[in-house]
Amino acid sequence: MEALNKSFFLFLASRPSLDRFAKRWGSKxxxxxxxxxxxFExxxxxxxxxxxQGLRVTVDHxxxxxxxxxxxxxxxxECLQSIRMISAHDLNSQLSLKVTSLGLDINPELVWENMIQIMDEAVKHDxxxxxxxxxxxxTQATLDLYKALKKKYNNIGTVIQSYLYRxxxxxxxxxxxxxxxxxxxGAYKESAKVAFPDKSDVDHNLKLLIKKHLLNGNYTAIASHDDAIIQYTKELxxxxxxxxDQFEFQMLYGMRSERQLELLAEGYTVRVYMPYGNDWYGYFMRRLAERPANIAFALNGLFKK
Incomplete structure (x- = not known):
């Protein structure tokens, strides 16, 4: 049933015809x-x-x-403006972005030029x-871009998905x-040729990645609402x-807010991923696909008076 739910919502996420309807009725x-x-305002x-409340944030247009x-x-x-607004309002926030929105699929030189502008502004405003x-x-194009940028800038990170074999x-x-x-x-629909089809394997691989990255001495953001993953990290x-100060927990805005505060009270750094903008449909459907509990959340919103 869980696999069926995930496939269903990922299918919906890929339907441009539903986007207009979703933007109109999304709050419902x-x-x-x-x-x-x-x-951003x-x-x-x-x-x-x-x-x-002591929570840190990362924003994503x-x-x-x-x-x-x-x-x-x-x-x-928009990214440049977000950086300036973070600074102007003295917000404890980072910026997250997707390089396909900056031209990755159009021209490598274009996305490089756009990222340089963003990173220069980010350095200016810390x-x-x-x-x-x-x-x-x-994945490969994104990692290649990240490695090239990391040689020029220290204030940049990226993401690794445990459902991929690679x-x-x-x-x-x-x-x-x-x-x-x-x-x-990981939240995209992937073939079994490139990704673990079973959730248990995805979870196991995430634990292995967390352990390796932390023991390598690198800063690690554990982005999961899964209590088993959180507990594993604590014990590790x-x-x-x-x-x-070598790691933090990250969770999505509006989900498991009480758990975020519990972790904060235990002395852990907690960062909330907050998206904004009207192009939210694909993001929302992938969140429903990721976690069955989110489906009940959406239905509750639909029938709430």
Whole structure:
């Protein structure tokens, strides 16, 4: 049933025809509970509220797969504005972005130029930037771009997905640049040729990646709502004497808020991933696919008066 639910919502995520309907009625499905608003200005008070509780944030302007250079440059300007707003409002927030929104599929020179602009601005305002990982067809290009940028900038990280067979080797290949990585299970529909089809294997591989990356001495963001993964990390760092400033837990905005505060009270660093923008449909459907409990959350929003 879990596999069926995941396939169903990933199918919906790929339907452009549903996007217009979703944007109109999204709040009825609870989208406004997991998205920080249509603009960064809408997200600012929400970020400030999280910061006031001791939670850190990473913001992401939703959108991917742009079709033109003009669109890619517009998304770049949005990233630049987000960085400036983080600084202007003195927010404890990082920036996450998807390089397909900056022109990865259009022209390698275009995405490089756009990333250089973003990173120069991020350095100026002391903002950390994470390159999100997308589907497996773009993994190598994303990692190549990250490694090239890491040679120029220290304030940049990326993401490794445990459902991909290749991820253990990717971790080894990246270790030479001492990467700051967010480790996740993965949320895109992938073939069994490239990804573990069974959840138990995905979970096991995530534990292996967490252990390897932490023992390599690298900063690690464990991005999971899974209590088994969280508990594993706690026991691992305790066993190996790993300091709490070498890692953090990350969770999605609007999900497991009480658990976030519990971890914070235990002395762990907790960062909340807050997307914003009106291009939220694919993101929302992938969240439903990732975690069955999110389906009940959406239905509750639909029928809530």
């Amino acid at each position: 499905f609870g989208a406004d509970k997991i998205v920080g608003g249509e603009t 809408h997200a600012v008070p929400l970020i400030q509220n999280l910061n006031s 939703l959108g991917e797969f742009v079709a033109s250079e003009a669109e890619a440059r517009e998304r770049t300007l 903002v950390f930037v994470t390159i999100d990982m997308e589907d497996s067809s773009r 991820s253990d080797q990717d971790l080894d290949d990246l270790n030479e640049v001492k990467p700051n990585l967010r480790l996740v299970k 760092v305790r066993e190996h004497g790993i300091a709490k």
